[in-house]
Amino acid sequence: MTGRDLITPAQNTWCPGCGNFTIQHALKRVLAKREEDGKSLDNVVLVSGIGCHAKIADYLNINSFYSLHGRTIPVATGLKLANPDLTVICCCGDGDCYAEGLDHLIFAAKRNIDITVIVHDNRVYGLTTGQYTPTSPLGFKGRSTPLGTSESPLNPVELMLASGATFVARGYSKKMPQLEGLFQGAIRHRGFAFIDVLQICATFFPVADYYGERVYDLADHDPGDLSAAFWRAREWDYSGEGKIALGQFFLAERPTFDDRVVATPRTAAEREQAVRDILSGRT
Amino acid sequence: MDDVTVLVGGKAGDGINSAGTMVAQLLNHLGYSVYLNFDYPSLIRGGHNFTIIRGTAAPKSPGTCGEKADFLLALDQATVEQHNNRLKPDSVLLYTEGLVKANGQAVPVKEILTTEQAPAVMGNSAFIGGFARAAGIDWEIVDLVFRRHIPKGTDQNLRVARSAYDRIATVRPVPRGPNPPRPLLNGNEAVGLGLIRGGLDAYISYPMTPSSGLLHFLAGESERLGLTVVHPENEIAVILMALGFAAAKKRAAVGTSGGGFCLMTEGLSLAGMAELPVVTLMSQRTGPSTGLPTYTGQADLRFVIHAGQGEFPRLVVAPSDASEAIAWSSRALDLAWRCQVPAFILTDKTLSEGTYSIDLPDRDLPVPGGDGMEAVEGPYQRYADTPSGISPPAFAGTAGVIVKVNSYAHDEYGITTEDGEVTAAMTKKRLRKAETLKKNLESYPQVVVSGAPDAATAVLCWGSCGSVCTETGTRLGLRVVRPVVLEPFPKSLLEAALAGATRVIAVEENATAQLAGLAHENGIRVHDTVLRYDGRPFTPEDLALRLRGVI
Numbered sequence: 001m002t003g004r005d006l007i008t009p010a011q012n013t014w015c016p017g018c019g020n021f022t023i024q025h026a027l028k029r030v031l032a033k034r035e036e037d038g039k040s041l042d043n044v045v046l047v048s049g050i051g052c053h054a055k056i057a058d059y060l061n062i063n064s065f066y067s068l069h070g071r072t073i074p075v076a077t078g079l080k081l082a083n084p085d086l087t088v089i090c091c092c093g094d095g096d097c098y099a100e101g102l103d104h105l106i107f108a109a110k111r112n113i114d115i116t117v118i119v120h121d122n123r124v125y126g127l128t129t130g131q132y133t134p135t136s137p138l139g140f141k142g143r144s145t146p147l148g149t150s151e152s153p154l155n156p157v158e159l160m161l162a163s164g165a166t167f168v169a170r171g172y173s174k175k176m177p178q179l180e181g182l183f184q185g186a187i188r189h190r191g192f193a194f195i196d197v198l199q200i201c202a203t204f205f206p207v208a209d210y211y212g213e214r215v216y217d218l219a220d221h222d223p224g225d226l227s228a229a230f231w232r233a234r235e236w237d238y239s240g241e242g243k244i245a246l247g248q249f250f251l252a253e254r255p256t257f258d259d260r261v262v263a264t265p266r267t268a269a270e271r272e273q274a275v276r277d278i279l280s281g282r283t
Numbered sequence: 284m285d286d287v288t289v290l291v292g293g294k295a296g297d298g299i300n301s302a303g304t305m306v307a308q309l310l311n312h313l314g315y316s317v318y319l320n321f322d323y324p325s326l327i328r329g330g331h332n333f334t335i336i337r338g339t340a341a342p343k344s345p346g347t348c349g350e351k352a353d354f355l356l357a358l359d360q361a362t363v364e365q366h367n368n369r370l371k372p373d374s375v376l377l378y379t380e381g382l383v384k385a386n387g388q389a390v391p392v393k394e395i396l397t398t399e400q401a402p403a404v405m406g407n408s409a410f411i412g413g414f415a416r417a418a419g420i421d422w423e424i425v426d427l428v429f430r431r432h433i434p435k436g437t438d439q440n441l442r443v444a445r446s447a448y449d450r451i452a453t454v455r456p457v458p459r460g461p462n463p464p465r466p467l468l469n470g471n472e473a474v475g476l477g478l479i480r481g482g483l484d485a486y487i488s489y490p491m492t493p494s495s496g497l498l499h500f501l502a503g504e505s506e507r508l509g510l511t512v513v514h515p516e517n518e519i520a521v522i523l524m525a526l527g528f529a530a531a532k533k534r535a536a537v538g539t540s541g542g543g544f545c546l547m548t549e550g551l552s553l554a555g556m557a558e559l560p561v562v563t564l565m566s567q568r569t570g571p572s573t574g575l576p577t578y579t580g581q582a583d584l585r586f587v588i589h590a591g592q593g594e595f596p597r598l599v600v601a602p603s604d605a606s607e608a609i610a611w612s613s614r615a616l617d618l619a620w621r622c623q624v625p626a627f628i629l630t631d632k633t634l635s636e637g638t639y640s641i642d643l644p645d646r647d648l649p650v651p652g653g654d655g656m657e658a659v660e661g662p663y664q665r666y667a668d669t670p671s672g673i674s675p676p677a678f679a680g681t682a683g684v685i686v687k688v689n690s691y692a693h694d695e696y697g698i699t700t701e702d703g704e705v706t707a708a709m710t711k712k713r714l715r716k717a718e719t720l721k722k723n724l725e726s727y728p729q730v731v732v733s734g735a736p737d738a739a740t741a742v743l744c745w746g747s748c749g750s751v752c753t754e755t756g757t758r759l760g761l762r763v764v765r766p767v768v769l770e771p772f773p774k775s776l777l778e779a780a781l782a783g784a785t786r787v788i789a790v791e792e793n794a795t796a797q798l799a800g801l802a803h804e805n806g807i808r809v810h811d812t813v814l815r816y817d818g819r820p821f822t823p824e825d826l827a828l829r830l831r832g833v834i
Contacts, residue, residue, distance in 0.1 A: 008698065010699070042680065042683065042684075043679075045530075045679040047527075057687070057689070061685060063680075063685055064688065064689075065557075065679070065688045066688065066689040066690055066693075066699065067523070067690060068549055068690055071549075071550070071553075074519070074521075074523035074524045075523050075526060075530070076527060077515075077520075077524050077527060078485075078526060078527020078528045079527040079528070080527075081511060081513065082485065082527065082530075082533035082535075083533070083679070085680065086531060086680055103519075104516065104519075104520055107516040263505055263509050263510055263511045263512075264506075265509045266508060268482075271479055271480070271508055272646075275479060276643075277507070278476070279466035283464050283465060283466045
């Protein structure tokens with residue numbers, strides 16, 4: 001199927017000024033370009049979690065699996081193993097992917113499963129109206145922590161580097177062209193691709209000024225250098241001051257989980273014979 | 284003698300289960316129908332293990348073991364101490380010379396190994412040779428069983444076995460039985476073969492006793508079966524991955540026990556809402572919580588039937604033995620896909636880890652329909668509201684359609700909705716699939732009657748208790764009624780099977796009589812219960828005793 005309208009008629013309910021619009025637009029442009037290049041979108045699947053980010057499954061007119069909170073990655077892994085021809089893209093939230101589903105994220109990186117994970121990291125729970133997430137800064141005052149959080153944030157970029165992800169990047173919802181490039185690179189990458197997108201939450205965590213003063217592009221960085229990638233990732237701990245690098249931290253080519261795990265199918269007749277052979281061995 | 288029981292006991296790590304399997308194969312090739320139950324604590328080394336192997340001349344595996352043993356093979360002193368009460372006046376006791384003190388025949392294991400310059404691991408072959416001679420089993424059968432089942436170091440193992448065979452006296456000759464040698468399979472493996480015959484593409488599981496045997500079996504055979512096998516980070520990932528497979532048109536099954544299934548329930552509810560088929564082997568052990576990890580129970584029937592938030596149809600089948608497990612696992616996978624519902628194969632330790640003589644059932648699945656895509660016109664509706672409740676399926680990767688799968692309440696296209704009317708209509712659509720599921724089940728034997736079918740007193744049981752109930756019911760002249768399908772509950776078939784019964788006694792391995800409760804909800808009266816919940820399966824002796832107390 002080609003020439004489709006990439007946006008569904010579903011009513012969009014994101015707040016005005018929400019960073020999700022930018023992420024969706026960048027993704028839409030990447031998909032449109034893919035179609036222009038003569039590649040069908042029939043083999044693309046979007047998997048979303050639960051949260052404001054996840055509404056993108058309703059809005060983008062492509063195959064989608066609107067999954068559970070924190071459970072994009074196992075579904076995406078199943079889809080990819082079932083049909084390695086699929087291009088599988090996860091859109092997750094930070095509460096979604098770094099709290100409820102953190103184990104899946106680490107294991108996906110460890111396995112190097114060929115999927116793309118885009119984290120809409122607004123550093124606050126939006127849909128449940130303003131609680132802290134794993135990337136909220138220390139002292140964040142949310143509805144569950146009115147006196148401020150007592151725990152430091154995770155650094156997801158550093159975590160993904162340590163977990164074996166082969167494509168690690170960070171984008172920002174106010175830097176659309178860069179975001180589009182990162183999405184395109186991640187989707188093309190053979191292996192586990194991770195992009196933490198700093199996303200403005202217009203309602204609960206509007207920190208555009210804070211980001212504006214700190215972000216810079218990783219222009220002179222060698223993405224093949226893991227140590228340098230760690231160093232760049234540690235410049236900002238998602239809490240205090242420090243410069244916030246945007247762009248690609250790390251890139252490597254390694255064998256993928258799907259290449260290693262997927263079995264060569266057998267015909268029904270071959271299987272029935274195998275069943276009989278197994279039974280014969282047990283007699 | 285057409286009913287023989289052998290107990291092999293020793294320390295964990297002594298290879299008791301493999302020794303038991305060899306004894307089972309000897310009885311198999313002697314013409315007996317076999318059941319083997321392995322009793323072991325949850326540890327790797329030390330502790331006392333034993334297997335009980337029973338062979339009968341009946342055409343079907345007995346599926347249960349009695350409390351007495353005709354042969355006791357004691358590889359350690361604990362076997363003699365703990366199982367002394369199983370000995371009858373004419374029972375035969377063989378023991379390891381120098382290691383065990385007992386009245387019986389000593390097997391000079393150490394001396395034989397030294398003479399044959401054999402490694403310690405071959406010590407059990409001496410025992411098996413000794414047992415074969417004590418039971419008067421022809422050497423040619425011993426030779427055949429060793430050649431078929433000990434592919435490594437066969438000749439040396441046979442020399443060790445022969446050496447013991449020549450030193451032991453035949454005291455309790457076991458005559459040849461009437462049956463041809465058949466495959467011996469445990470319940471987990473039977474589920475695996477059934478799923479394979481149902482068209483399984485992938486098996487996904489996190490290890491948990493007593494279900495792990497299926498993971499090990501399918502992983503070991505994955506290449507020749509053409510099966511993708513994955514062991515992910517936890518049971519949450521397990522079921523979600525399986526749903527990913529289903530959304531890409533690949534048939535996936537998962538396996539676990541109660542604790543792992545707790546973690547799967549959010550994924551199960553998603554399967555119900557998103558209408559994605561997945562088959563779960565739920566192998567029960569003694570609960571609650573960690574419970575007795577290596578012992579049996581039937582306390583999760585209610586849990587499996589009701590698990591997951593919200594209301595959606597599901598299939599729950601509880602086969603009683605390995606042959607039935609093959610047949611019903613194929614059917615469960617077929618029905619899950621035909622009706623786009625989650626399905627369960629509910630077993631327990633007794634069935635999952637028990638070894639049975641099996642007869643491969645005929646593959647009785649209906650011819651698969653088309654993929655239903657012929658009817659699609661205009662934009663594809665993943666959740667089209669049809670009279671059967673079943674929407675023509677399409678999958679991620681199906682050319683020319685956009686497939687939207689959704690965990691939220693959704694419209695026919697799969698787009699999220701909060702509209703009350705749409706929500707109610709889609710709920711009704713999903714629940715209609717239960718009726719379609721019932722229709723699809725009609726050709727199968729959902730309720731099995733055995734024992735004395737016309738007796739006025741009936742035993743109501745389910746799952747692995749079927750074997751012990753049938754044996755005891757036959758002996759006591761009781762009707763035995765066993766629903767294999769537990770959800771959708773086969774109310775009218777059960778009523779028909781119980782017609783004329785004036786007294787119904789539920790026999791279950793749980794403390795609250797869960798099947799009796801389900802029967803009651805369906806208007807079927809149960810007059811009394813016989814329950815066991817110490818982690819051990821009923822034996823024919825204790826069941827007979829307790830049934831006599833209530834009939």
